[in-house]
Amino acid sequence: MAKRVTSVYWVGVLTGSILLGLILSGCGGSSTTQAPGAKSPAVPVAVEIARRSDVVKELVASGQLVGEQSVVVSPKITGKVASVPVEVGSVVNAGDVLFTLDDFDLRAQVQQSEAAVSVALAKQKVAEGNRENAAKQYERYKQLYEQGAVSADTFDSYALKLQQAQSEEPEATLAQSQAALAYQRSQLANTVIVSPIPGTVALRNVEVGSVVSATTQAVTVVDLSRVKVQVSVGEQQIGKIRQGQEVKVFVPAVRADAYTGVVANLSPAADSKTKSYMIEIKMDNPGQALKQGMFAEVHIATDRSEGALTVPVDAIVARSGGNFIYTVQDGVAKEVQVNTGISDGKVTEIMGGLQEGDQVIVLGQQGLVNGSRVAVSGGQEKRSN
Numbered sequence: 001m002a003k004r005v006t007s008v009y010w011v012g013v014l015t016g017s018i019l020l021g022l023i024l025s026g027c028g029g030s031s032t033t034q035a036p037g038a039k040s041p042a043v044p045v046a047v048e049i050a051r052r053s054d055v056v057k058e059l060v061a062s063g064q065l066v067g068e069q070s071v072v073v074s075p076k077i078t079g080k081v082a083s084v085p086v087e088v089g090s091v092v093n094a095g096d097v098l099f100t101l102d103d104f105d106l107r108a109q110v111q112q113s114e115a116a117v118s119v120a121l122a123k124q125k126v127a128e129g130n131r132e133n134a135a136k137q138y139e140r141y142k143q144l145y146e147q148g149a150v151s152a153d154t155f156d157s158y159a160l161k162l163q164q165a166q167s168e169e170p171e172a173t174l175a176q177s178q179a180a181l182a183y184q185r186s187q188l189a190n191t192v193i194v195s196p197i198p199g200t201v202a203l204r205n206v207e208v209g210s211v212v213s214a215t216t217q218a219v220t221v222v223d224l225s226r227v228k229v230q231v232s233v234g235e236q237q238i239g240k241i242r243q244g245q246e247v248k249v250f251v252p253a254v255r256a257d258a259y260t261g262v263v264a265n266l267s268p269a270a271d272s273k274t275k276s277y278m279i280e281i282k283m284d285n286p287g288q289a290l291k292q293g294m295f296a297e298v299h300i301a302t303d304r305s306e307g308a309l310t311v312p313v314d315a316i317v318a319r320s321g322g323n324f325i326y327t328v329q330d331g332v333a334k335e336v337q338v339n340t341g342i343s344d345g346k347v348t349e350i351m352g353g354l355q356e357g358d359q360v361i362v363l364g365q366q367g368l369v370n371g372s373r374v375a376v377s378g379g380q381e382k383r384s385n
Helices: 002-025 104-146 152-165 169-189
Strands: 043-049 051-073 079-083 097-101 192-194 199-204 219-233 246-250 259-266 277-284 295-312 317-319 322-329 332-343 347-352 359-363 374-379
Touching: 043 322, 051 199, 051 332, 051 347, 097 219, 104 152, 104 169, 219 295, 246 277, 295 332, 295 359
Parallel strands: 043 374
Antiparallel strands: 043 359, 051 219, 051 295, 079 097, 097 192, 199 219, 219 277, 246 259, 246 295, 259 277, 295 347, 317 322, 322 332, 322 359, 332 347
């Protein structure tokens, strides 16, 4: 906190000093280089030391949190709601009842189908007895016919009776009745709607007495033990992200510190409309403090440079000819062109044009020219050994 107050103080002091310096030196022409021997007032500046540090460039994308599993439950059949034992916020296990439908008519249909099966079974048993008896009669009259004891017409009549007794109609009727019973029992079971996953009831759109159908989004159940967020990235970044990579996820509504997430899935193809690639990040949710629909900001490291020579981003002056930095040498500002690398928004990697330990001006350099006299009034001055 003391460092922050000191920084604010020096910003105020330097701003006033710079304005005063410009007023005193404002009548001195338009040259970009200090004239030799000119004695203009020293410009107050703040400096930092060029030092080695790790730089991580991050891609920032945002999205909404959702449960790792989220299911909208609808009934399979149309019916009137008989009971709803859950409320929004109820914790349920897989198989717990969410709501039921009136089953009076379906129970009657099941009983009717059960009776039809019983009748079909009885007819099948009779048919089996008739088939056995017809077979015996046929064999008896076949022998008599072969002995010449009965006429051909008499034998043919018993052969026809056997053929009729061997009909599979009783079995077909029984199978049809059993199928009808299975269907009615299935419809009866569909009057009890259960949760397919463990989780929490997030939405309830049914009330006792209301009529629902397969198109009704009756109850939404979400599993918040783990949450996920989907974000889109461009084609220049997708190749720098790998599956299993850890990322930082900020959820301001819950806490200021970042959560740790993992890249679970990367889309292999760009969206046809946005031309961006979808990636999915998953993370644990202890205590289920993270809720579905919360805003999340994802920070994904795409570039890293370890032990790089760095300066604060405020030290860099961008011009059409390149990037420049003002260093302080013996009370004089020296303009140096530099080659820059990656930046994390706070410091920038310097790849050439600067040495470790150089004093770089971070405040007050906008009014300087090469060779200007400066007075270090803030920041970190270079200490001699």
